[in-house]
Amino acid sequence: MRTQVAIIGAGPSGLLLGQLLHKAGIDAVIVERQSGDYVLGRIRAGILEQITVDLLHEAGVGQRVQREGTVHHSIELVYANTRHPIDVTGLTRGKVVTAYGQTEVTRDLMDARQAAGLTTVYEASNVQVHEFDGSHPRVTYEKDGKKNEIQCDFIAGCDGFHGVCRASVPRGAIHEFEKVYPFGWLGVLAEVAPVSPHAIVYANSERGFALCSMRSLTRSRYYVQCPIDDKVSDWSDERFWDELRLRLDPDMAGRIVTGPSIEKSIAPLRSFVAEPMRFGRLFLGGDAAHIVPPTGAKGLNLAASDVKYLSSALIEHYAEKSDAGIDSYSQRALARVWRAERFSWWLTSLLHRFPDTAGFGQKIQEAELDYLVHSEAMSRSLAENYVGLPLDFGQ
Numbered sequence: 262m263r264t265q266v267a268i269i270g271a272g273p274s275g276l277l278l279g280q281l282l283h284k285a286g287i288d289a290v291i292v293e294r295q296s297g298d299y300v301l302g303r304i305r306a307g308i309l310e311q312i313t314v315d316l317l318h319e320a321g322v323g324q325r326v327q328r329e330g331t332v333h334h335s336i337e338l339v340y341a342n343t344r345h346p347i348d349v350t351g352l353t354r355g356k357v358v359t360a361y362g363q364t365e366v367t368r369d370l371m372d373a374r375q376a377a378g379l380t381t382v383y384e385a386s387n388v389q390v391h392e393f394d395g396s397h398p399r400v401t402y403e404k405d406g407k408k409n410e411i412q413c414d415f416i417a418g419c420d421g422f423h424g425v426c427r428a429s430v431p432r433g434a435i436h437e438f439e440k441v442y443p444f445g446w447l448g449v450l451a452e453v454a455p456v457s458p459h460a461i462v463y464a465n466s467e468r469g470f471a472l473c474s475m476r477s478l479t480r481s482r483y484y485v486q487c488p489i490d491d492k493v494s495d496w497s498d499e500r501f502w503d504e505l506r507l508r509l510d511p512d513m514a515g516r517i518v519t520g521p522s523i524e525k526s527i528a529p530l531r532s533f534v535a536e537p538m539r540f541g542r543l544f545l546g547g548d549a550a551h552i553v554p555p556t557g558a559k560g561l562n563l564a565a566s567d568v569k570y571l572s573s574a575l576i577e578h579y580a581e582k583s584d585a586g587i588d589s590y591s592q593r594a595l596a597r598v599w600r601a602e603r604f605s606w607w608l609t610s611l612l613h614r615f616p617d618t619a620g621f622g623q624k625i626q627e628a629e630l631d632y633l634v635h636s637e638a639m640s641r642s643l644a645e646n647y648v649g650l651p652l653d654f655g656q
């Protein structure tokens with residue numbers, strides 16, 4: 262098989278890249294290790310920056326997020342048992358974020374891909390990338406016991422943190438930066454009305470962090486910080502709901518509607534960046550190149566901005582015969598990545614209990630929260646990062 266761009270991974274980055282390239286008349290094949298149902302079963306992100314929503318429109322899949330997404334104008338910070346609204350829209354001259362699940366973004370992109378008759382190879386095993394430092398890169402994989410090869414001009418590594426693309430780069434050519442946090446998030450999805458349908462709730466409590474989010478007006482997504490070695494089986498639904506209520510202010514705790522969990526999982530928290538994001542004709546995008554702790558809601562949004570830079574670069578290459586975009590991809594993407602890394606690390610540090618920062622560290626955290634809610638300058642800094650910095654920020 263021959264194509265212009267071979268995309269590894271059919272998560273949001275790979276699917277969005279495929280759709281933007283298709284719109285520009287560029288041929289791409291996607292190779293995915295899992296089945297489509299498995300990809301749709303992963304419950305992850307829920308908050309989209311306007312830049313991400315705009316990209317979904319550009320890709321021709323914006324109708325449903327427009328119709329079914331819930332626009333948020335503020336966030337609620339809870340600490341010392343008290344709620345403090347932050348007027349995100351007022352502080353950013355009218356900007357908003359949209360609550361719409363990653364599962365739905367993925368479904369919209371999968372449906373569009375299928376309707377356009379584009380090729381996605383699901384359940385491909387032993388995927389390997391070859392000769393991306395020359396001019397004739399190749400991808401090989403096995404499917405139904407048969408070996409297959411794709412010849413291409415470029416390879417897009419959109420295969421997530423545990424993918425094959427970053428792992429195939431010679432060790433000396435890549436620099437990795439990492440911080441692992443000493444706790445995880447236990448997440449529960451339940452078919453109940455969200456306690457705060459128009460603002461995500463971020464709670465710093467002496468029992469640890471908690472977050473109240475949503476997938477729709479009838480489906481809630483809640484998280485509590487938990488020890489890193491806890492197992493899902495340690496957490497009955499009852500224990501989870503009790504713990505969540507204990508971490509919120511009394512009014513909100515009293516309004517939580519509980520119900521049986523339909524998904525429950527524990528995610529570790531990590532900050533990670535691989536530099537550069539281009540190796541000859543191989544590009545990394547999304548979680549393949551970087552991970553943020555979910556506190557800032559930036560992972561999916563960063564994946565979308567990488568894809569915007571990369572699709573523009575590839576379109577420029579084919580349409581205008583210029584490699585300027587390709588040559589600056591890594592540097593442009595990394596500038597935005599590090600800003601989101603900083604924001605996600607900062608918000609994580611501000612809101613969680615750390616085992617080693619009792620005493621002085623705890624007091625500094627309280628002073629910073631107090632400063633944040635009373636200072637317009639600091640609230641504005643939070644708000645402008647939360648809605649997403651512009652794609653050309655600082656350029």
Ligand code: RFL
Nearest residue numbers: 270272273274294305306307420421547548558560561562
């Ligand atoms: P994905 O989604 O991991 O997709 C990669 C795909 O590649 C496939 N793959 C392979 N395919 C072929 N060959 C191989 N060798 C392969 N190895 C892997 C995988 O099967 C998979 O289908 O990466 P992508 O597309 O870059 O998307 C990134 C996002 O998924 C991620 O950043 C977000 O989910 C992060 N995140 C959040 N981001 C936000 O912007 N807002 C949020 O509110 C938010 N909340 C979250 C989150 C992530 C969470 N977890 C569980 C990590 C909340 C949580 C709890």
Ligand code: PHB
Nearest residue numbers: 306307474555556557558
């Ligand atoms: C989610 O809805 O899963 C979510 C929302 C906001 C965050 C993280 C996760 O900061």
